[in-house]
Amino acid sequence: MVLPVEPELRDDRSSVQLVAAVRRLVSRGIVVEGGDLKPADRDLRLEEELSLGNVVPARRREFRAGRFYARQALQGFGAGGSVIPIGDNRAPLWPAGIVGSISHTRSLCVVAAGSSAEFLGIGIDIEEDSPLSCELAKLVSHAVETGKRDEIERRLGYDLPKLLFVIKEAFYKMHFPLTGRFLAFHDVRVELDVEKHAAKAQIVPSKRLAAIDSHCFEGRFGSSDGTLFSCFDLSAR
Structure with a gap:
């Protein structure tokens, strides 16, 4: 037993x-x-x-x-x-x-x-692996980020909008101390590499954010026993 x-x-x-x-x-x-x-x-x-x-x-x-x-x-x-x-x-x-x-x-x-x-x-x-509501999913993600949602969720096994939330939060925590500028979820666009569990985050050009560097920042993501996580770092070298 x-x-x-x-x-x-x-x-x-x-x-x-x-x-x-x-x-x-x-x-x-x-x-x-x-x-x-x-x-x-x-x-x-x-x-x-x-x-x-x-x-x-x-x-x-x-x-x-x-x-x-x-x-x-x-x-x-x-x-x-x-x-x-x-x-x-x-x-x-x-x-x-x-x-x-x-x-x-x-x-x-x-x-x-x-x-x-x-x-x-x-x-x-880090966030609990629970799906976002439809309303929150729209707040967090761009349509282009969720265009292959069914395929990505089938391969990863968890909610794509929640993963995008985690990735963007990790990116913001890295980026904010460098610029002191507040970013909303739609200010950042994420591209996933599902096989490598990697993510590229880029600030979407706008008049409000014209002075912020918009090159791609590379991060990683994963899951462990019901918890999603993501990490970003920017080398000083």
Whole structure:
């Protein structure tokens, strides 16, 4: 008789698998750490908490776990004791010489960090593998991006609009610190290479974004035990 897996054990296994899957996709030199949200129950830095402000308990728990894993990632750069508050733009304020990105679901967290001598920017996003509604799908994607939706979803096994959401979020997290410019979903167009699990993201030309570099940025994507993820980085070399 096979005993059912306890939910907590399943979450532990899922987090290990997710972190391992992300590590396989990121560029050399990027450190990835992560897991479930349990570290939030024991990690507290007053300066970080004050920068977070008044938020609901679930958001505070995500925040604490993210900072815990961020300090784990920073240990390899000699900055494991760093405080990482939130800046005015609500993005993490990394220590000098470091670039990075933090992402959460309701139960998992992943952090990616690297040296600013090697990378100008890093972006990562993780989301639960649940389909978007028709309304949200239209908000997130261009018609040209979903033209082969049935074929792509059959090959990948998950919702294409949700994947585009994850890719564009990861791209934005990499791109925003470089320019300080807000991007809507329709400001970015994505081209997928399903076989290689690769994505090219390009800013759509417009009067509002005329001054932003519109060349293609290359990223990667994947899935692990019900979680979709994507990562982008921009080399400093």
